[in-house]
Amino acid sequence: MSRSAPLGRGTKVRTAVLAATIDELSERGYAAFTIDNVAQRTGVHKTTVYRRWPDREALIAEALADSVATDIPIPDTGSVDDDLRALARSLVTWANSASGRAVLAVMVSTAAGLPAPPNSARHVFRDRIRQTLPVVTRAIARGEIPDATDPAEMIKTLVAPIYFRVLITGEPVDDNTADAAATLALTAARAHLFAHD
Amino acid sequence: MSRSAPLGRGTKVRTAVLAATIDELSERGYAAFTIDNVAQRTGVHKTTVYRRWPDREALIAEALADSVATDIPIPDTGSVDDDLRALARSLVTWANSASGRAVLAVMVSTAAGLPAPPNSARHVFRDRIRQTLPVVTRAIARGEIPDATDPAEMIKTLVAPIYFRVLITGEPVDDNTADAAATLALTAARAHLFAHD
Numbered sequence: 001m002s003r004s005a006p007l008g009r010g011t012k013v014r015t016a017v018l019a020a021t022i023d024e025l026s027e028r029g030y031a032a033f034t035i036d037n038v039a040q041r042t043g044v045h046k047t048t049v050y051r052r053w054p055d056r057e058a059l060i061a062e063a064l065a066d067s068v069a070t071d072i073p074i075p076d077t078g079s080v081d082d083d084l085r086a087l088a089r090s091l092v093t094w095a096n097s098a099s100g101r102a103v104l105a106v107m108v109s110t111a112a113g114l115p116a117p118p119n120s121a122r123h124v125f126r127d128r129i130r131q132t133l134p135v136v137t138r139a140i141a142r143g144e145i146p147d148a149t150d151p152a153e154m155i156k157t158l159v160a161p162i163y164f165r166v167l168i169t170g171e172p173v174d175d176n177t178a179d180a181a182a183t184l185a186l187t188a189a190r191a192h193l194f195a196h197d
Numbered sequence: 198m199s200r201s202a203p204l205g206r207g208t209k210v211r212t213a214v215l216a217a218t219i220d221e222l223s224e225r226g227y228a229a230f231t232i233d234n235v236a237q238r239t240g241v242h243k244t245t246v247y248r249r250w251p252d253r254e255a256l257i258a259e260a261l262a263d264s265v266a267t268d269i270p271i272p273d274t275g276s277v278d279d280d281l282r283a284l285a286r287s288l289v290t291w292a293n294s295a296s297g298r299a300v301l302a303v304m305v306s307t308a309a310g311l312p313a314p315p316n317s318a319r320h321v322f323r324d325r326i327r328q329t330l331p332v333v334t335r336a337i338a339r340g341e342i343p344d345a346t347d348p349a350e351m352i353k354t355l356v357a358p359i360y361f362r363v364l365i366t367g368e369p370v371d372d373n374t375a376d377a378a379a380t381l382a383l384t385a386a387r388a389h390l391f392a393h394d
């Protein structure tokens with residue numbers, strides 16, 4: 001390449017390509033997704049995209065992880081009640097957004113028997129649950145919930161009612177849904193339902 | 198038709214066609230589903246199928262409803278704890294079966310952005326939740342849970358963790374998953390989390 005690459009150009013390209021990946025998934029779905037379309041949409045040469053992401057699975061996995069990490073930040077307010085409410089509320093906001101819908105579509109496409117990234121979407125999801133566990137371990141350290149609480153079980157109980165409504169019943173989800181999910185997870189933790197064996 | 202139709206033939210045809218519908222969904226998925234394939238598989242003339250089910254949406258909706266009603270019966274043991282455990286356990290068994298997977302795939306295909314029966318699968322699901330509400334209203338009448346318990350919220354809290362694992366995290370579900378879900382729903386009900394406004 002003869003053009004000089006100014007500082008930060010790599011980051012800008014990455015951001016643009018990942019955003020275009022979500023947009024493509026949102027508009028065309030997983031089955032019709034191609035790296036060529038993403039390159040065209042971004043105005044970046046496709047060899048630039050392929051250099052960083054060898055195939056569409058790698059690109060989609062990184063775009064999903066990036067969407068979740070950006071839109072559902074991990075709170076640290078000093079109170080488990082506030083942390084869980086914040087987490088559930090940002091999950092609800094994300095699930096109601098176009099990019100959230102696109103990510104969810106890829107996540108469930110394995111279940112729908114589609115040609116799908118068999119594990120990458122689930123890995124994204126499991127990684128994010130893992131990254132969220134400090135919300136629970138900090139609460140244990142502060143004495144807000146029982147010592148023996150299993151962090152992953154608590155986080156899954158928080159998010160399950162929201163995913164269930166979005167994906168299965170198709171009911172709308174809002175801040176009330178989020179707050180009810182937080183109360184459910186806290187009540188269960190304090191009743192020792194997530195105790196390790 | 199020149200052949201005489203013995204008593205019960207209609208029921209047998211219905212059962213065979215609905216079973217073949219689930220098998221076709223299971224093996225080929227929703228997108229490739231046709232009434233002609235179902236007729237061929239059942240050995241019934243396709244006009245016989247079309248006479249009863251005018252289009253594939255009607256046929257699929259009835260097959261889904263029938264699968265759920267047969268495989269997830271509504272218990273009435275006289276104890277809400279036992280009823281909820283039985284309900285959750287049969288949901289788990291069904292979700293682990295080939296027909297359960299096929300039904301779930303159709304249920305989430307709307308979320309996956311597929312050409313899908315936009316409402317019929319959700320209607321099946323909502324109808325089944327409605328049919329399950331007596332489990333909760335009987336428990337209220339027996340004084341096992343608070344009077345103000347919202348039956349639908351309680352049933353959704355029971356089933357959400359199971360659907361979440363099957364569809365999102367891809368974790369295995371078993372009787373322990375079912376029993377934990379029942380305990381969660383009961384604990385929440387007794388803590389007045391499902392109180393009407």
